Every structure is written in structure tokens, then in C-alpha cells.
Amino acid sequence: MISSQISRTINILLVEDSQSDANLTIREFKKSKISNTLHWVEDGESAIAYLRKEGEYVNAASCDLILLDLNLPGMDGQEVLAEVKSDPDLKQIPVVVLTTSADEQDVLKSYNLNANCYLTKPVDIQQFLNVVQLINNFWLAAVRLPPN
Known part of the structure; x- marks a missing residue:
């Protein structure tokens, strides 16, 4: 199945404080056959500012x-996640939780906050x-x- 998204660039926001995990993720997405641009921020405050196009992110995609x-x-x-899903302008953006935590409470809370998907990061680099x-x-x- 070929996606209808192939004709446009998919903009992805990676919210990740680990530089090594971010670099691996960015590298893998660059290999994609679908045009995408991955934007990386290292903390939650920057993520919200980026999504709301505030401060240094006023021209963010x-x-x-x-x-x-x-x-x-x-x-x-x-x-x-709570901020994104409670904001009428942002709540339709799918959120994939990609984290080291396998704690059932984190999984449950994330889904209760309307995460679209919850994945636990494998420790092994190839599995990641x-x-x-x-x-x-x-x-x-x-x-x-x-559509955005």
C-alpha cells in the first residue's frame, strides 16, 4: 500500500533528552523512502514552545x-502529553511515546492522557x-x- 502522504513532507517533532538516542532516531528517519523532516528538542518546555510556535520557534513547521x-x-x-492533548490546536497530532520506562503505571497514564502509541526503547542498539x-x-x- 502506498501512502497518500508520499506527496508531502512529514514533519516530526522528536522530544528526547538523550543525544545518542536522538542521533540514532534521526539517522533512521533519514533512511526513509518517505520525505520527512525531523525536528529535535531536548525538553518539554521547548516541545510546547515549538508546537505553539513561540519564541525561537515562531517559524517552526x-x-x-x-x-x-x-x-x-x-x-x-x-x-x-497532557498539554498537547488538552490544546484544541494540537490534540489531533498523533503522539508516540518512545521511552525507557516499561512501568505499567507509565503505560496506563500515557494512554489515559490519550497517547496514540506507547513503545519501550530496547537497550540493544540494533533492536532500538x-x-x-x-x-x-x-x-x-x-x-x-x-492534515496540518
């Missing part, structure tokens, strides 16, 4: 997909890359994302 770590400095990922590729294949190629 609208997001089609958010990849969200829960373990962030300052405003954590669940606080970001496989998960990123699965996200890429599913969310960029198979899923029809809302």
Missing part, C-alpha cells in the same frame, strides 16, 4: 507526528533501530495522518 520521551528534564513527557524503523514504516507509510 507544523507537526504531523510527535515522538515523545517521558523522562525529560523540567516538564516531563506526561506533562507534555528496529523499533525506530517500525515507527517509520507504520506512522509514515501505513497511517494516514491528519
Whole structure:
């Protein structure tokens, strides 16, 4: 199945405080056959500013997909998720929680906050890359994302 999204660039916001995880994710998304631009911020406050096009992000592209770590400095990922899903201008953006936590309470809370997907990051680098590729294949190629 060929996605109708192939004709446009998919804008992804990666909210991740680990530079090594961010670099691996960015590298895998660059391999995609679907045109995408991945924007990276390292904390929750920056994520909200980016999404609302505030401050240094006034000219930021609208997001089609958010990849969200829960373990962030300052405003954590669940606080970001709550902000996004309670904002009428942002709530339609799919949020994929991609985090090291496998805690059932984190999973339940994330889904209660309307996360679209919850994935636990594997410790093994190759398995992590496989998960990123699965996200890429599913969310960029198979899923029809809302228009931005």
C-alpha cells in the first residue's frame, strides 16, 4: 500500500533528552523512502514552545507526528502529553511515546492522557533501530495522518 502522504513532507517533532538516542532516531528517519523532516528538542518546555510556535520557534513547521520521551528534564513527557492533548490546536497530532520506562503505571497514564502509541526503547542498539524503523514504516507509510 502506498501512502497518500508520499506527496508531502512529514514533519516530526522528536522530544528526547538523550543525544545518542536522538542521533540514532534521526539517522533512521533519514533512511526513509518517505520525505520527512525531523525536528529535535531536548525538553518539554521547548516541545510546547515549538508546537505553539513561540519564541525561537515562531517559524517552526507544523507537526504531523510527535515522538515523545517521558523522562525529560523540567516538564516531563506526561506533562507534555497532557498539554498537547488538552490544546484544541494540537490534540489531533498523533503522539508516540518512545521511552525507557516499561512501568505499567507509565503505560496506563500515557494512554489515559490519550497517547496514540506507547513503545519501550530496547537497550540493544540494533533492536532500538528496529523499533525506530517500525515507527517509520507504520506512522509514515501505513497511517494516514491528519492534515496540518
